[in-house]
Amino acid sequence: MEGFTYVDIFATKGIEYLLVIGFLLGVIGFWAHLARKR
């Protein structure tokens, strides 16, 4: 059986995918936050 290895999130550009997903989700919330008046 192969040994367990951690995925290098930098080498796999995983963090960049997370950033983009974060932006796409975040922009919806950001727009809703802007549209709500205090």
Added chain:
Amino acid sequence: METFTREVKRLVPFLLEELKPKGKVLTPFNLISGFIIVLGLILIVIRFAKGLGAVTNLSQDFPWGLWIGFDVITGVAFAGGAYVLTFAVYVLGAERYHPIIRPTVLNGFLAYVFYAGALLLDLGRPWNVVNPIIGNEFGVSSVLFLVAWHFLLYMLAELVEFSPAVAEWLGARRVWKFLSSLTLGAVIFGITLSTLHQSGLGALFLMAKNKIHPLWYSEFIPILFFVSSIFAGLSIVIIEGTISDRVFKDQISPQHHATYEDIVCGLGKGAAVAMFAYLFLKALVFVHGKHWEHLSGPMGFLYLAEVLGFVLIPMVMYVEGVRSREIKTIRAASILTALGVILNRLNISIIAYNWDAPVRYYPSWMEIEVTLAVIFMEIWAFRWVVNRMPVLREPPEWARGEHDVTAEMAKG
């Protein structure tokens, strides 16, 4: 022939009357700005008579200085409000911004004329400026070829967009009708051009990979330039609107005054969303380039100051200002944002360019003086037009009452 003679007889005395100054001449602003303009013109004559070295600190290591970095690259980013606003009004149908379309398009047109004109000051052989148009072995794969053509075409597009106001000023009804029918096409053409030349100005730096500090250089500079031009333009529209609201308040109708707060909040909202996207793009570029070790040291601090102090903080201010409808907060955010765009453009073109060179570039007082002269000349031109043509004030009855071709086509 008779109509032509009659029109000439009407227009000539009218134009001579319009050439006279409106309002007080010897105001503190006129005296100070007039002195700066005159001195700037003298320096421009010296520059052309004796060469760039007589007036600037430019060199082979630093061929682009304040005139390109600020006048051209920052100035064109600031003129981005025109394409953003025309997109909002004519494509998205956001009619509530219609009252500010004319001053924004005028501002954008004058910005391109004066700042692209300032480009002539920086050319070693300014008589070659026609080469992108006539050929003469000018490289068509050069980004500058694209930028040159785009500037020319965009100035023409903005002139067509603004031309109905000129026709209203001259009382030329038939010409007004024809020009109004061209507006929508000119707007769409202008928006298309803008997306490319705003990013094209960033693309000019793609070849300088070994010269620009890694924190600012990336293959995504064109996209960052384009996105930042959106909130740069909107911020300048807010600043210009604030100043015009005070200086030209007698021209603005009570109806438009009432919508001012709504307009500013809307512009702030647009700027905040663009800045949100920009921050994520900056983070993406940073992570992609693995720039962590560059954050220490003076350039790292400058980078963090630019991104956090002049993008993140004004974005938060815009959000707070829009949510609580605090116009003062939105105005403060617009000033910080504009300063941030200036810092970003100067970082890429001057400060982080050849940042490790033993001899650094600093603009001479003459370069700063000429830059101020160009800015004040643009302000004088803007004021001249606004005081005479229906830019802030309502158009004449015949232009209001007649079928608004542009609005109908935009709705259709």
